[in-house]
Amino acid sequence: MNAEKDGLPMPRRLLAISAVSFGQALCIMDGSVANIVLPTIASDLRVDNSAVVLVVTIYQLVLVMGLLPLSALGDKIGHNRLYRLGLLLFSIATGLCFFAHNLPLLLAIRALQALGAAAVLSVSMAIVKAIYPAHQLGRGLALNTIVGASAAALAPTLGGFILGVAPWPFVFVIGAPLGIISLLLDKALPPSEPKGGTYDLWGALLCAAMFGLTIVGIEYANQGGALKGAAAIVVAGLLVGYFFVRRERGRTRPLMPIDLLSQPQLALPTAGAALIYTGFTILIVMLPFQLQLAHGFSPMEVGTLMASMPIASFFVAPVAGILSDRIRPDRLALFGSLISVMSVAALAQVPADARQLDILWRLVLLGMGVSFFTAPNTRMFIGAVPHDRTAAASGLIATTRLMGQTLGATAAATLLALGFNESLISHMTVVILLLLAGATCTARASTSKIQDNVAVLTR
CATH class of the missing domain: 1.20.1250.20 (MFS general substrate transporter like domains)
Incomplete structure (x- = not known):
């Protein structure tokens, strides 16, 4: 049977969609829960409230910068392999939160978390499409959406509860059970053959710079920065994007x-x-x-x-x-x-x-x-x-x-x-x-x- 066309048989299909949905929910939950813990982090690390917001911003920034470059890497090395590597990196970075005794170190760890999350999210829909037959793809996407929406909705409540009984680093391991379940079930994922070829590293850097500069400029304006400075950063991002898109035109697999x-x-x-x-x-x-x-x-x-x-x-x-x-x-x-x-x-x-x-x-x-x-x-x-x-x-x-x-x-x-x-x-x-x-x-x-x-x- 061709898994790409016919999907996986039951009950393997259910195990596979559970694996990818729980992994995706882990990344979404960790991104949603950070807002709850910001005041506590600011007090514990003795930093300003305006500075501690970077804990959220750096996660979103690295996530957006990494999605498209990592999806291309997934084609090269195989979707399942990138998914597992991303989940492993995310889990390691989560454990490192317990050793973050200053804001710069915490920001570096959050960037690692976001990189792992980007690897997971960049190929999750591709894996879902391979799991389900074409005529049942809608219900597979719906189940995937339910788990993600539930994680986003429950994260603040669970985070607040954990914060009331444990130190703030424990909040970032809120989704650890989901990650463990995903890793235990990942053998049920559909086969994904690497497509090989050379990786467009220069294109990946341009893509990351395009999104990074644009979002930094927008966030700078949101935080009350000088309008001219924010506009200059956004324009720089758009210029990088222009040259990046021109470079991508005509490529077989842009x-x-x-x-x-x-x-x-x-x-x-x-x-x-x-x-x-x-x-x-x-x-x-x-x-x-x-x-x-x-x-x-x-x-x-x-x-x-x-x-x-x-x-x-x-x-x-x-x-x-x-x-x-x-x-x-x-x-x-x-x-x-x-x-x-x-x-x-x-x-x-x-x-x-x-x-x-x-x-x-x-x-x-x-x-x-x-x-x-x-x-x-x-x-x-x-x-x-x-x-x-x-x-x-x-x-x-x-x-x-x-x-x-x-x-x-x-x-x-x-x-x-x-x-x-x-x-x-x-x-x-x-x-x-x-x-x-x-x-x-x-x-x-x-x-x-x-x-x-x-x-x-x-x-």
Whole structure:
């Protein structure tokens, strides 16, 4: 049986998807839990609050810089081998957190963690595609999403509990059981033959510099740095990106998957993902301000209300994944974007004396809408990618998500700085981004119909 086309047999399929999902959840959980422990780290290491934020920033920065270069390395040495190496590096770096007695050492360890996480995340979708047969890919992606969403949702709660009974380094080993399970089950992963060839080291450095400079410039502006300096850093990143993309054009297997993005059926889901993650992040950042300042909810109440979104996603994601195997994914994704638009519009109309239930149903609706968009949209993208380019596609998906989140956080900071924290302007910004995400689904459906008609005429 060809594993790439037919997937793995049961029960090996279940063991394999558990292995890759738990490994991915470990990396997501560690990235999500860091915010909880920052004040404690600042006090213990005797550093300023503004400096300790680098513990989060360095993780995100190295992660984005490493995803595409490492996905190309995964093609060269084999997806499974890179996955195991990444998980091992992440685990070693996590143990080193116990020896971080100053901030520079902790930042170096966090960078190592991020490098390991990038190796895991850069090939995880490629492994998932090899695990499931084509007609069941949606449910495999949905299960993978459930584990990741659950890890992100549970991380702050578990981190707060651990912080109450143990020193802060223990918070970073919160996902250790998941890593152990993943390593024990990794023999069930589908075979992945190395493709060999030379590794484009110069291209990898340019790619990392492009994303690194751009994100550093954005973060510098977010932290109140000089606007001219921030703009200069971003422009430098864009210039590096220009030369990098020019260099990649015409290559048979470009490190930056330009060959994939040149195809509308792949470029449109990528654009849709970037738009939905940007809009969702804007709302997530600004929503606490609305709920606390405009409606008077306590921080604990806000946290409880916002937890409703990942909980809704937990239940809706598998349904959306299964349906995407039976119904055209572009229609499901369009439905999800419209549900999301309705929920954001409803949030903009919340009365000043709203009760928790008035907020709760709107947020549950938003969680459902985002799940109904992301699961089919990912299904559209990864399902249309050739088997020999799945690692590049996996890296592109993860990079798109992180860049969308970065742009969303920047846009939210800008809106807050302009005083739009309780304004209709912020909600309208999110609505426009969600509508544009839905438009990519309509455009993809039209493109597919045109391609089908052309295929019929040329027979």
